[in-house]
Amino acid sequence: MRKEGEIYFEVKYSKKVKIPECPYKCKGCKDKREYIVRNGKAKERIIKAGKVGTQRIYLIHRPQRYMCKKTGKTFRDEKISYRWQRITRAETENIVKGLRKMSISATAKEFGVSVRTVSNLLDSIEVKVDWTKFQDMEDIKLGIDEHSFRGFKMVTTIVELNTSNTIAILKSDKKEELKGFLNKIPYEIKQKITEVAIDMRASFKNAVKEELPGVKVVADHFHVVKDAQKKLRESIKIEEEVTNNNKKIPVKLFFLNGKKLLKEKKKVKKLYKTLKEHPYLKEYYRYLLMLKWMYKAETYEEGKRRLHILIEKMEESEDPQVWRWAKTYIRWEKEILQYFVNRTTTAKVEGRHTHIKLIKRISFGFKEVLRYTKKHNHPS
Structure with missing residues (x-):
């Protein structure tokens, strides 16, 4: 049924159109057009072709049918749309581009197609790195x-x-x-x-x-510092379990920036008081500060010197957990110090993750990992 506000165009084929090649790969058939003849037209198909303003455009299309005289097989010449689809090829590409900014359901609503159609389009995409x-x-x-x-x-x-x-x-x-x-x-x-x-x-x-x-x-360097912060948090949890006090240790104090600590003297006093009450945490907090001090080095040689000082201090500890921590830095020494050559970080990867999380929220999550990767990998 045709509705108001919809525009329809009828597509007609010229007789001058060349006979297409046969899609079947029959044995002994050298010329793919030799036995192909026109065989009437298929049923009328209404194909979605996009939108102009608020008006949707449709094409009334009757594909030309062809038959192979040798085998009797028939096929249609699909020039406007892909096979079995009621959308033009150009509109199909627009739908795929829309998936970069919208969820599957929102894309289906925007282009006036079903959710199943959009999902099938996404599944059919073959993503290749350019x-x-x-x-x-x-x-x-x-x-x-x-x-x-x-x-x-x-x-x-x-x-x-x-x-x-x-x-x-x-x-x-x-x-x-x-x-x-x-x-x-x-x-x-x-x-x-x-x-x-x-x-x-x-x-x-x-x-x-x-x-x-x-x-x-x-x-x-962000992940190296984050790993040290994780170990400090774990030590705080262990300390709370060992002391069996109802009072919780103020975790946020240990992760305040140095500039903020200088401005807020009350928090500095509270931090010193906490470290006196829990001397076990003092060692872990010192290693975290030394690691940050190491990353403030301006040259590769200075960074290497500071890292060796940190590892030496850790090896002097009586805590086996700290020894394992020091071994981690020994194994990763080359990779940690390579940061000081060009100051290369994964900050831009984290920025991309922020954009990905936004798309995940818009799409209300994903169930299939292949659809998830295709949605992000397909070029806009």
Whole structure:
């Protein structure tokens, strides 16, 4: 039924249109047009072609049918829309672009199609990395970090740090998945990759070293400090359990910035009082401050000297947990100090994660990881 405010155009085929090639690959048929003849027209189809203002445009289309005289097989010449679809090819591309900014249901409502149609379009997309846009670059730096897809299910984000372009979102955070992606990078592009910034995950480091030998790996300083903060929080929980006091330790005091502490003298006194009451925490808090002091170094040599001082102090501790902590810094020494060469971080990857979280909220979450990665990986 036609409604008011809708515009309809009838599509007619000219007799001069060439007979298309046969889609069937029959054995012994050399010329794909030799046995093809016109075989009437298919039933009338109404195809959505977009919108002008508030008015929707439809095309009344009767596709030309063809038949192979040799086999008797028939087929239609689908020039306006893809097979079995009631949307033009141009409108299909607009729907896919709309998925970058809207949820599946919102996109379906905007373009006047069903949710199933939009979901099927998303499933049919074949995402490939366009490496041609990196061919003219002399220096390529990659940022690799994971984020939550749904609950504890993690996916991996890969960003080119110089241009802030998202290269891909992998469907898991496993080492094999990352190795498979790095292995498929063209040889010319691999030769231009100089640095890869990651968090403190051994699987990421090993995958990069195996697939990109010679590339410098940088341990992101934000994640190194965050790991130290995590250990301090764990020590605070242990202290609360051991002391069995009803009073909770003011955790926020330990993570205040130095400038804020100088302005608020009451909080400084409260912090000193807490450290006196809980001397076990004093050691962990000192290591956190020393780590931040290490990252304030202006040169590679100074950063190396400060890191060695931190490791020496940790090795003098009587706490086995601190010894394990020191061994972590020994294993990651090259990657931590590589930060002082070019100050490379994964900040742009974290910025991309903020945009991804926004799309997740707009889409009210995702159930299938493949749809999730396709929605983010497909170019707008």
